[in-house]
Amino acid sequence: MVSLTSPILPIGAEEVRPVFACICHAVTEDQIGSAVDSGADTIDEVGCLTGAGTGCGTCHDRIEELIELRCGACPLAALQVA
Template sequence: MLTSILICISIHSAVGLSESYMYVCICNGITDRDVREAVHAGASDLSQLSAMTGCSTVCGSCGDLALEIMEETRREHFSLPLLAA
């Protein structure tokens, strides 16, 4: 049985803003932010994401989570607006 370890970090800027990132791929240090940026840059499947970021190229246990984040990002960013009737 594979066990996924999710590690979250917080980055605090000098102006007091904070952003939280979750490591998706521990082997290559890929965060959810990296995955989202790759989707915005055109990655549409795991093979393209892997080529762009290195995610899921070592042990592969992060692939399912990476795909979930990709789908979530596409829904958030590329969703069509609802038209009023």
């Protein structure tokens, strides 16, 4: 039986499902990537644009990883402040 809500895909095609980075607000990794592309480079800025990271905070590490993957780690992050 075919579900009326399921997309019809060509034979051999795989359905691509979104990967959620923030479960509290149902924000996908793609949405976070778009926020980073728009200039967000902190968890707070991503949160302002998407809502991600503004709930329980469990996704903060993943948001940080996605920011670094998208735009690279800040070269100053390795410096230690005395």
